[in-house]
Amino acid sequence: MSLKFEARREIPRWLVYGTPLLAIALTILSGYLLFMILGLNPGSTLYIFLVSPLETQFGLAELAVKGGPLILIATGLAIGFRANVWNIGAEGQLTMGAIFGAGVALAFWGDEGVWILPLMFVAGALGGMLWAAIPAFLKTKFEVSEILTSLMLTYVAALVLSILVHGPWRDPDGFNFPQSRLFTEAAILPVILEGTRLHVGALVALFAAAAAWVLLTYTVTGFQIKVVGQAPMAARFAGFSQKGTVWFSLLLAGALAGIAGMVEVAGPIGQLTPQLTPGYGFTAIIVAFLGRLNPIGIVLAGIVMAISYIGGENAQVYAQLPQAATGVFQGMLLFYLLASDFLVRYRIRIQSAKPRREVATA
Amino acid sequence: MTNDAAGAPPRLELRRITKRFPGVVANDGVSFSVQPGEIHALLGENGAGKSTLVKIIYGVLHADEGEVLWNGQAVTLANPHAARRIGVGMVFQHFSLFDGMSVLENIALGLEGKSDMRKLNDRIIEVSKAYGLPLDPRREIHTLSVGERQRVEIVRCLLQDPKLLIMDEPTSVLTPQEVERLFGTLRQLSAEGCSILYISHKLQEIKDLCHHATILRGGKVVGECDPATESTRGMAQMMIGAELKTLARRGARPRTATRFNVDNLSLATDQPFGINLKSIGFEVAAGEIFGIAGVAGNGQNELMRALSGELTVAQPSSIRLDGKPVGNLGVEPRRALGLCCVPEERNGHAAVPDMSLASNALISARNRMKLAVGGWIKHDATREFAERIIQEFGVKARGPESAARSLSGGNLQKYIVGREILQTPEVLVIAQPTWGVDAGAAAAIHQALFNLAQNGAGIVVVSQDLDELLTLCDRLAVLNVGSLSRAIDTADASMEEIGLLMGGLHGMSAEVPAVHGSAQNVA
Numbered sequence: 012m013s014l015k016f017e018a019r020r021e022i023p024r025w026l027v028y029g030t031p032l033l034a035i036a037l038t039i040l041s042g043y044l045l046f047m048i049l050g051l052n053p054g055s056t057l058y059i060f061l062v063s064p065l066e067t068q069f070g071l072a073e074l075a076v077k078g079g080p081l082i083l084i085a086t087g088l089a090i091g092f093r094a095n096v097w098n099i100g101a102e103g104q105l106t107m108g109a110i111f112g113a114g115v116a117l118a119f120w121g122d123e124g125v126w127i128l129p130l131m132f133v134a135g136a137l138g139g140m141l142w143a144a145i146p147a148f149l150k151t152k153f154e155v156s157e158i159l160t161s162l163m164l165t166y167v168a169a170l171v172l173s174i175l176v177h178g179p180w181r182d183p184d185g186f187n188f189p190q191s192r193l194f195t196e197a198a199i200l201p202v203i204l205e206g207t208r209l210h211v212g213a214l215v216a217l218f219a220a221a222a223a224w225v226l227l228t229y230t231v232t233g234f235q236i237k238v239v240g241q242a243p244m245a246a247r248f249a250g251f252s253q254k255g256t257v258w259f260s261l262l263l264a265g266a267l268a269g270i271a272g273m274v275e276v277a278g279p280i281g282q283l284t285p286q287l288t289p290g291y292g293f294t295a296i297i298v299a300f301l302g303r304l305n306p307i308g309i310v311l312a313g314i315v316m317a318i319s320y321i322g323g324e325n326a327q328v329y330a331q332l333p334q335a336a337t338g339v340f341q342g343m344l345l346f347y348l349l350a351s352d353f354l355v356r357y358r359i360r361i362q363s364a365k366p367r368r369e370v371a372t373a
Numbered sequence: 374m375t376n377d378a379a380g381a382p383p384r385l386e387l388r389r390i391t392k393r394f395p396g397v398v399a400n401d402g403v404s405f406s407v408q409p410g411e412i413h414a415l416l417g418e419n420g421a422g423k424s425t426l427v428k429i430i431y432g433v434l435h436a437d438e439g440e441v442l443w444n445g446q447a448v449t450l451a452n453p454h455a456a457r458r459i460g461v462g463m464v465f466q467h468f469s470l471f472d473g474m475s476v477l478e479n480i481a482l483g484l485e486g487k488s489d490m491r492k493l494n495d496r497i498i499e500v501s502k503a504y505g506l507p508l509d510p511r512r513e514i515h516t517l518s519v520g521e522r523q524r525v526e527i528v529r530c531l532l533q534d535p536k537l538l539i540m541d542e543p544t545s546v547l548t549p550q551e552v553e554r555l556f557g558t559l560r561q562l563s564a565e566g567c568s569i570l571y572i573s574h575k576l577q578e579i580k581d582l583c584h585h586a587t588i589l590r591g592g593k594v595v596g597e598c599d600p601a602t603e604s605t606r607g608m609a610q611m612m613i614g615a616e617l618k619t620l621a622r623r624g625a626r627p628r629t630a631t632r633f634n635v636d637n638l639s640l641a642t643d644q645p646f647g648i649n650l651k652s653i654g655f656e657v658a659a660g661e662i663f664g665i666a667g668v669a670g671n672g673q674n675e676l677m678r679a680l681s682g683e684l685t686v687a688q689p690s691s692i693r694l695d696g697k698p699v700g701n702l703g704v705e706p707r708r709a710l711g712l713c714c715v716p717e718e719r720n721g722h723a724a725v726p727d728m729s730l731a732s733n734a735l736i737s738a739r740n741r742m743k744l745a746v747g748g749w750i751k752h753d754a755t756r757e758f759a760e761r762i763i764q765e766f767g768v769k770a771r772g773p774e775s776a777a778r779s780l781s782g783g784n785l786q787k788y789i790v791g792r793e794i795l796q797t798p799e800v801l802v803i804a805q806p807t808w809g810v811d812a813g814a815a816a817a818i819h820q821a822l823f824n825l826a827q828n829g830a831g832i833v834v835v836s837q838d839l840d841e842l843l844t845l846c847d848r849l850a851v852l853n854v855g856s857l858s859r860a861i862d863t864a865d866a867s868m869e870e871i872g873l874l875m876g877g878l879h880g881m882s883a884e885v886p887a888v889h890g891s892a893q894n895v896a
Contacts, residue, residue, distance in 0.1 A: 229752075231745045234735055237728070244722040247683045248714070249736040250705035 016357040026355050031301050031308070034347035035315065041343050049332075056330045060322035060340070063329075070321060072207030076279055078317035079213040080105070080271035080288070082310055084295035086216075086223045087264030089304040093227070095240040096260045100146065100161030101268040102292025103168035104139040108269025109276045110172055111138025113283040116198035116276070117180060117191060127197045131273055139269020140262045142168060147261040151254040157261065165292065176285050191283035200278045212274035217310065219267055224306040236260060268292060289320065289337075297345045316341065382445025384409045384568040385430065385537055390439035392425050399425040401592040402439070407537065412559060412569045414579040414600060417589035418612055418783075418811030423572050426589070427539055430570070431463045432456035454485070462530030463539040468522050470514045476525050477510035483529045493532075500531050504558045519669055520551040527558070537568045544578060548668055549839070549871075556582050574612070574812060575840070576605035588612055609812060632831035633657040633712075633800045634693040638700075640679050640686055648672035648855045650679060655850055655860060657800065657831035662822065664842035664849030665835040665857070666871060672855040673717070673804065673835050680802045680833070681714040682707040694800055708741060711799030715789055717808065717835075719782065723789045726778035730770060731759040733777050734792055741796045758795070766791035767817060783814035790818050794825055801825060804835040819845060839871060 039057065046053040064070040084101045091098045098104075112135035119127050145164055149155035176189040185192070200210040227233035239246040239256040246253060275287055298316050302308030323337030383406035392400040400422045407413045417423045428434040430441065432450035440447045443459055450456045453463075470479050480497060481488045494510050501508040506524040514522060523543065530538055540559070544552045559569055559582065571583055579586055580600045588596040588611045596611040633656065640650040650672055657663045667673060678684040680692065682704040689698035699707050714737075716722040724733045734755055739745040744755045759773035766787045770780055777785055786807070793801060806822065807815035822845060826832050835852075836842050842849050843863050850860040851871060861870070 229750055231735075231739065231748045231750060234732070234745075234750060238725055238736065241727055242721040242725040244716075244718070245725045245736060248681065248704065248716055248722055250682075250703055250708065 013361075015360045017360055018357055019355070028303065028308075030351040030355055031303065031312070031348060033351050034301070034344055037347040037351075038340065038344045041347075042340060045339070051330055051332075056326060056332070059326050059329050060336075061318060063325050064318050064321040068204075069207050072204055072209040073321050074314060074317045075213035076208050076210070077320050078313040079216040080275060080291045081295050081298050081316050082216040082313035083212075083219050083271040083274075084264075084268045084292060085298035085302065085309045085313060086220050086306055087267035088295055089299040089302065089306070089309060090223060090227070090236060091260035091264045092299060092304050093240045094236040094256050094260045095243075096150075096257055097156075097158045098143065098146065098161050098261055098264050099158050099296065100142070100163075100165045100292070101264060101295055102288070102290060103161070103165030104142045104265040104268035105272035105275075105292045106165070106168035106172050106287060107142040107272065108135035108139040108265075109272030109283065109287050110168075110175060111135055111141075111269065112273030113180070113191060113194075113276050116194040117283075119198070120192060121195050123197050125197075128200065128277070131198060131277055132270060135269045135273025136266040137269065139265040139267070139272065141265070142269070143261040143265025144258075147258045150257050150261075157257075161261075172283070172287070173285055176283055180283060182282075189285050193282045194277065198277060199281055200274065208279050210274070210278045212271075212278050215270065215274065216313070219270075220306040220310050227306070232259070268295075294341060297341060297348075301344065301348055315344075319344070381409070382442070383407060384411075384444060385570075386442040386445075387426075387430075388440045388442065390426065390429060390436045390441070392422075392429060392434065392436050398592050400429070400436070403589070403592070403594055404439075405587045405594060405597070406442075407568045407570060409536075409568055410563050410566045411585060412563050412571055412583045414583035414586035415570055415572045415589065416574065416576075416579060416586050416608060416612055418574070418813065421589040421612075421811075422592040423589055424541070425592075427463070427541060427570070427572060430456070430537075431461055431539060457485070457533055457535075460534065460536035461539065462533055462535030462537070464523065464526045464530060464541065464543060466541040466543075468526055470522055470525060472515040473513065475511050475513050476508055476517075479514060479525060480510070480529045480532065484532065496532060497528055501528050504528075504531060504561055505554065506558055520547050520554075523547070523555075531562075535567060537570060538562065539570045539572070541572045542574075543571075544573065544575060552578070576600075576608050577840075579608070580605060612812060629659045631656050632659050632661075632695055633833065634696075635680070636691055636693070637688075638679060638686060638691040640675060640684060642675055643684075644675075648675055650675050651855045653852075653855075653857045655857060657833055659829045659831060660826050661848070662826050662832045662834060662846045663860070664846035664863070665833065665852050666839060666842050666849055667837065667852035669837055671852050673852060675855070676852065677714070677716060677802070677804050677835060680712075681716070682712070705740060708737065713737065713741075713793040713796055713798035713801050715793055715801070715803040715806065717804035719785050719789060720778070724777045724785060727776060729759075729774045729776055730763070730768075730780075730788060731756045731773040733788070734759045734762065734773075738792055738796055762788055762791040762795060765795065766821070781811075783810040786810050787814050787817060790821060794821050797828075798825075798830055800831045800833070802833040802835070805838075806834060806836065807838070807841060808836075815841075 039061070042057060042060065043053045046056040064074060084105065088098055088101055112131040115127065115131045115134045142164060143161070146157040146160040149160050150157045173189070176191060180191045182188070182190050182192045200212060203209050203211060227237070235246070235251040236256060238249055239251055239253060243253060271291065272287065276283055280287065294316055298309055298312045301315065302310070302312035319337055319340045323334070323340065326332040326336055327334055386406040388404050390400050390403045391398065403422070403426060415423050415426070425434060429436050432453045432455050441450065442448070448459065477490065477494055477497065481490065481493055497508060497510045501524070506528055508521070508524050508528055514525070517525070543555060547555065563569060571579070573579055583600045586598050586600045586608065587594055588598070588608065590612060598608065600608065636654050638650060638653040642649050648671060653676065655663060665676070675684070679686060682702055685703060686692070686700040689701040692698070692700040694707070694710050694712050697710065699710060699712065720726045725736065735744055735750065738758060742758050744751055744758060756773045762768065763770055763773070768780070768788045768791065769784045770788070780788065790803070790806065803822070806818050810818065822832055822834070834842060834845055843866070846863050848860045848862050849866070851858040
């Protein structure tokens with residue numbers, strides 16, 4: 012007996028957009044069973060996990076604080092994925108963006124000036140682009156897989172950050188904690204909603220998603236990205252540069268991830284610390300796929316992912332769930348998404364080793 | 374071959390086979406039978422249901438209704454495995470061989486169960502000798518010509534001792550001499566009692582080879598005939614279901630200004646088994662259609678890419694368009710000057726299968742037709758242009774938003790050719806204009822090319838189909854292992870002369886192609 016996967020001839024459109032919902036439903040169902048096995052009240056734990064983040068103004072603002080960087084990064088990644096450029100190292104680009112942004116903040120520490128924040132945005136974007144330029148160069152020059160290089164550079168970036176906060180950028184009054192000084196007023200993103208941590212980062216993310224949608228729908232560059240991703244030969248015939256597309260999509264994703272990193276340090280964190288994010292750069296990969304590589308879908312997916320972060324924190328506090336629960340939830344979501352995507356594209360056929368009805372020959 | 378007098382059952386009989394796919398009935402109550410030893414032609418346009426029918430016989434697909442009878446008994450063919458076991462062999466149009474492996478290894482892979490390699494080696498030599506298909510089992514596939522590769526596929530089938538051999542468009546890639554040799558093998562098989570189901574749209578071949586023909590149109594059997602007595606025109610009309618339009622062939626015209634000039638074009642290949650182009654040179658005058666013949670794999674891909682600008686050459690003057698050197702320019706700058714191309718492969722090269730027809734219009738026409746201005750796509754203009762192609766070239770599609778993949782091969786080809794021709798190119802370079810395209814679409818494409826030439830454009834047609842080149846072209850030259858022969862006027866060219874150019878330059882004597890070399894290798 013053997014399992015065989017057969018490509019389906021036609022895939023209904025509703026199914027393509029339906030699979031994320033199916034994946035979410037299956038994740039919730041599995042979570043229910045998981046909590047039951049852990050001996051918790053599954054209903055109320057799920058409630059804490061999924062609904063409680065939406066109940067208060069503070070919770071909603073936190074959604075935007077956490078969803079913002081996810082959406083920002085996923086938007087950049089999705090454009091790359093469309094072009095068959097597999098940038099897995101957004102976390103490293105985010106870290107570099109944070110370092111560059113923090114560099115500006117620390118260089119002008121104590122200064123006043125409305126130009127400091129815009130300069131930090133530029134620096135953050137440049138930092139991320141710089142880090143993404145390395146895989147782009149290696150890919151276009153030597154055909155090195157960007158999957159490996161971008162991922163490995165993530166760990167290099169983390170070490171660079173570690174050197175800085177343990178060494179030259181350590182807060183002189185910080186009791187030897189590996190942290191930079193707290194940024195001064197002019198280098199902190201203003202809070203939009205009083206009493207919460209909501210800052211302009213969320214608006215930047217929405218703007219980026221909208222811009223990406225326009226790019227993909229109305230510009231030749233967006234068309235080029237899609238053609239290069241779907242049919243490289245046709246892209247050559249169309250006169251589109253493969254290498255140019257690799258550079259464009261990596262630099263764009265780097266810039267957006269860099270801005271996300273800078274927004275984190277200039278927003279909720281307010282200083283440079285060794286551990287900047289709970290892995291936004293990696294989670295954004297899930298967000299990009301959950302959102303069907305479509306900027307509008309990514310905004311929704313980013314919100315879903317943000318719920319899982321905040322719900323996970325709430326569950327730690329109120330249901331004594333371990334921190335790993337968040338990771339498990341996100342992992343299950345990706346698993347179910349990939350599985351249902353696969354089953355949408357292929358059908359499984361079980362075949363016996365011998366044909367069921369043997370042929371009678373004369 | 375007529376029915377068996379003794380009343381023995383036919384080798385294969387199909388009764389009212391019906392197969393439906395979503396939205397289309399591919400086979401609608403198809404019945405016919407093949408006698409032992411009969412060479413039976415299955416004739417029809419692309420999309421007539423030939424492939425589906427053959428796949429049902431070979432166990433790849435399963436009929437929704439109807440029965441398959443084998444020697445008079447109903448059989449269910451669950452998969453190709455079962456079909457092979459009762460004695461059905463098939464040689465596909467596209468070969469499934471591994472380039473980097475030897476003939477022996479490839480054949481062993483295709484057989485069921487483990488094979489004793491030494492015995493198999495001897496069997497291959499034995500079978501290939503018996504049927505005039507010389508093969509050296511130790512040669513690697515990438516060193517073989519297309520004709521030799523086909524022999525590998527045929528020998529692989531013959532090793533399983535088939536009672537019915539299905540040949541899907543077997544001659545589309547062969548030189549005339551190779552075709553004759555193949556026919557010899559098939560006639561021998563037929564004389565030994567093996568039935569052959571021969572799928573083709575080349576009517577002359579069917580007349581020469583086949584005992585009986587079943588004609589399919591729109592999934593139904595629309596006629597049967599004895600190809601020996603029926604005229605090719607008659608068969609074509611049954612196939613298309615309409616009176617054939619005679620092409621408005623142009624008379625001889627005085628040679629005018631040279632529009633396209635290729636001079637001493639050399640290019641090293643960037644592909645593992647590619648072909649280097651060696652000092653290629655030819656000229657195309659205004660209103661002229663110039664043909665480049667040759668068996669596939671002799672540098673056609675490289676030449677197409679060099680002419681289109683996908684590959685650039687260091688020496689700008691080796692390609693000139695209206696006198697202007699363009700050799701160093703990329704695809705879009707050449708297109709801007711009026712050089713348009715139709716690559717051989719429709720899916721994934723000339724068109725993106727998953728994108729809409731409108732999006733596919735952007736691929737090559739966005740600048741010349743001003744479908745995108747300043748980097749912004751004008752969706753309305755793009756849809757209008759796609760609509761215009763669909764209308765003017767009679768493309769059967771729901772509309773500009775249909776995905777390219779939803780079109781049949783012939784319709785997509787009409788769309789692609791239309792997309793280039795409506796851009797009113799100064800020079801059009803087109804590869805395999807009617808490859809896998811039904812006769813109706815082929816005639817429309819040929820007519821469009823004639824009209825384009827009539828208006829003063831220069832056209833280069835790269836094709837393996839000699840009939841097509843002789844129909845279309847004023848002059849032609851043969852591409853062989855990266856070199857282009859001298860150009861000959863088609864008016865005074867004979868099939869033999871061109872065939873010898875095609876096979877002869879291969880480094881073998883054209884009189885005894887390949888037999889000699891391979892036989893020595895075997896010994």
